[in-house]
Every structure is written in structure tokens, then in C-alpha cells.
Amino acid sequence: MERVVQFTGPRQVEVVEQSHADLPPGHLRVRTRYSGISAGTELTAYRGTNPYLTRTWDPEGRLFRDGAAGIEYPVAGWGYSEVGEVVEISPELTGTPGLPRPGDLVWGIWGHRSEGIVPVERMIGHTLPAGLDTLAGAFARVGAIAYNAVLAGDIHLGEDVAVFGQGVIGLLATRLAQLNGARVTAVDALDGRLETAKAYGAHHTLNARTDNVAERIREATAGSGADLAIEISGVYPALHEALRSVAVGGRVVASGFYQGDGVGLRLGDEFHHNRVQLICSQIGGVPPQLAGRWSVERLQQTFLRLVTEDQVDVASLVSHVIPAADAADAYVLLDERPAEALQVVLEF
CATH class of the missing domain: 3.40.50.720 (NAD(P)-binding Rossmann-like Domain)
Structure with missing residues (x-):
């Protein structure tokens, strides 16, 4: 069974189990090691203040529209700072240049869940640099x-x-x-x-x-x-x-x-x-x-390179590594006692 952290309402957190999904074509399956909690954007969904809970974002008009909510509770698998191990690759992808292989450690975005099914285009070049501590991969975003x-x-x-x-x-x-x-x-x-x-x-x-x-x-x-x-x-x-x-x-x-x-x-x-x-x-x-030279992908990769080169220290920013089963405690800590925490990471 897969474990997923979800918000069932403002300041309500639970960890639910779901059946493993089949791997569709063009995807990788990643077993999560660590998933960092965002103390900013993510807490807006936890607290119930995120604008998507009351309005809808129109990507073509580039405006928020009143009316229907863009997201509703339960909000499942929120999160954007994951690192894990590739355990399965869709067969037709074998030999794709730059594609991680089974056993490789990778970083990316698949949310607070024990495994992620991620499109291949989002994982090209996302193998963790050699010599970099696994937990550091959760800082890419x-x-x-x-x-x-x-x-x-x-x-x-x-x-x-x-x-x-x-x-x-x-x-x-x-x-x-x-x-x-x-x-x-x-x-x-x-x-x-x-x-x-x-x-x-x-x-x-x-x-x-x-x-x-x-x-x-x-x-x-x-x-x-x-x-x-x-x-x-x-x-x-x-x-x-x-x-x-x-x-x-x-x-x-x-x-x-x-x-x-x-x-x-x-x-x-x-x-x-x-x-x-x-x-x-x-x-x-x-x-x-x-925009002609930089991209979000380059930002992430360059930041991890700086960490690998010891120009930026991320290890000392990790104040708490909390088992995913205790995710509710992690959010209470960040919400109510921010002076006690910096980067809180869920371990799967």
C-alpha cells in the first residue's frame, strides 16, 4: 500500500493508505526517502488561507476567478521537495538519454507520498549529483x-x-x-x-x-x-x-x-x-x-551543484526529520512553534 499525507480541512492532517497504481507509459516510479515541508506556501493550504481554496486560477486569462474553488479538501500529497529511489521505469523508456535508472537517487516534485509516479520529462537530469547527501536533494526546489x-x-x-x-x-x-x-x-x-x-x-x-x-x-x-x-x-x-x-x-x-x-x-x-x-x-x-539563458530547471540544478561544491550548506538547516506517520505533529510544530524549527522533513 502507498501512504499519502493529506489535509482533510484547515489544520487537519491524516496519513491514508492507497493501493499501488499501475505504471502508465512514459512514467517512472520513485520510492520516496525524504519530503521537505514548505513553511510558506504549504502552510497556506494547511491553515485554509490559500486563494485556490476559494477561487479558480484561469491560466489563459492569467486571472483568479471568483466562484468555484480551484482545490478542495481533502488536499492530498501536497509538497514540492522530494528525493527518492527509482524502482521502476516504463519499458518503452529504456535507453532514453539522461533518464535515471532503477536504483538511482533522484530529486523532484511528487508530493508527500511514499511513492511517486512521475512523467519522464520531469525526471531527465534529476539524478542526485555524486557525493551529495540524499537529504540535500530535498532542497532543490x-x-x-x-x-x-x-x-x-x-x-x-x-x-x-x-x-x-x-x-x-x-x-x-x-x-x-x-x-x-x-x-x-x-x-x-x-x-x-x-x-x-x-x-x-x-x-x-x-x-x-x-x-x-x-x-x-x-x-x-x-x-x-x-x-x-x-x-x-x-x-x-x-x-x-x-x-x-x-x-x-x-x-x-x-x-x-x-x-x-x-x-x-x-x-x-x-x-x-x-x-x-x-x-x-x-x-x-x-x-x-x-529567460533566454535561465530556466527553473537550471535554477534547481545549479543550486544543487553549489551544495555539492560546499558553497551552500543545507545540512544545518534541517531541524527535524519526522516519520511520515507523524506528519500532523510536523505541521503543528511549524504552525504554532516556528521558533523551534527550520527545515522540517518527512521520512518515508
Whole structure:
């Protein structure tokens, strides 16, 4: 039997068993080792705030439509950071260039389930690099999200960059921005995460609850403000403070998944008067100016290469490895006690 983690309603989690499905043509079967939980996007489905629960996304019109929900409870197999072992390949695929073989460890997206049936086109080139720890493969997607935000920010050597939110993706963005030549100020409301940010390359740290963040950033930059701010927490007041923190004509990359109305965001203030550039980064694509050379696939592969080369540390970000049978406890931890956790991983 296959085990699948599903949300049966807001803050309701269960692990159900399903019969093994036959492998259709053009697919691989992967036995899951680890599946990382997203503390941002995934928690919106867990909490019941995800816009797909009340509206439908029209991919042709590129608009959300009121009316029918795009997804409904139970939401089964949510998740996008998996790593596992190939156990079966559809026979007609034998010999396909770049295709993983049975026994290979691979990374990809097939959700919180003990096995995934994945189309071949999504697995070409997804064999785990030699020498890379298996658990590190679960960071391909979250690493790509951080990488995408850094590319969208168009950092130049020596620029001052503030990264708002020092969860897993924010810490990775801090490290990648530093590798890109920035002097990074890390901002978060949790002192423990700010301490971790120092190890990931932050030059300064500021506590969003106790520091006047924008004022402190301007003091540290001779009054001008940061060249760039990356907001990755998905909290509207943090986005507003990021807009307050950058220089005239500065850039703010909004990479969080913001929920509901923008309470705490006042676009008539510094955003308007300082002519700030507000840029959206979302992992459905890469910055338009880079689309000729970059892709989401390249983001993921390059991030894993950086991990393999020891330029980015992901191992120390894993705070909890929890058996999949106890998935409900993992979500309670992330939802109610975020100070105690960074990357929570389900083990199958």
C-alpha cells in the first residue's frame, strides 16, 4: 500500500493508505526517502488561507476567478521537495538519454507520498549529483526559489542588500546574495534565526520587533538606504518595511506568498515618494530578462551543484526529520512553534 499525507480541512492532517497504481507509459516510479515541508506556501493550504481554496486560477486569462474553488479538501500529497529511489521505469523508456535508472537517487516534485509516479520529462537530469547527501536533494526546489529572488534582484558587486525573513528560503537567499557580492543585512523577528543568518553570510542583523529597521539600514548606508531588499516572509508589514528601507530608485523583490488583503502595506508612503521598483519573484518562471539563458530547471540544478561544491550548506538547516506517520505533529510544530524549527522533513 502507498501512504499519502493529506489535509482533510484547515489544520487537519491524516496519513491514508492507497493501493499501488499501475505504471502508465512514459512514467517512472520513485520510492520516496525524504519530503521537505514548505513553511510558506504549504502552510497556506494547511491553515485554509490559500486563494485556490476559494477561487479558480484561469491560466489563459492569467486571472483568479471568483466562484468555484480551484482545490478542495481533502488536499492530498501536497509538497514540492522530494528525493527518492527509482524502482521502476516504463519499458518503452529504456535507453532514453539522461533518464535515471532503477536504483538511482533522484530529486523532484511528487508530493508527500511514499511513492511517486512521475512523467519522464520531469525526471531527465534529476539524478542526485555524486557525493551529495540524499537529504540535500530535498532542497532543490526551495533553493531555486531563493536563487530566483537573487537573480530578480540583479545584485551588483558591493551593493547593500537587506533580506527580510530568515526562514529556510531567506537564509539561502542571504547566502546566495553574499556569494553574489552583496553586503547583506538579515531581518527577522526571531533572534535564533538571526544568529543563523550570521553563519550564512549576513554582515548585519536586525530584529523586526525591536529595531527600527529602515532607520538602521539608512544609518548603515550613510543615509541612502539599501540598493535592494528581498522580502521572503510573505508578511505585508515586512514588505512595507522593505519598501521603506531602500534608496531612491531602489529595488524590492517580493518573493513571499502574501495572503488576503494587504494590511500594513501603504503604497502612498515611501514606495511612491522614493520611486521604488517593486519586482515579483515566483518560481513558476525566471526573470524575463534572463529567460533566454535561465530556466527553473537550471535554477534547481545549479543550486544543487553549489551544495555539492560546499558553497551552500543545507545540512544545518534541517531541524527535524519526522516519520511520515507523524506528519500532523510536523505541521503543528511549524504552525504554532516556528521558533523551534527550520527545515522540517518527512521520512518515508
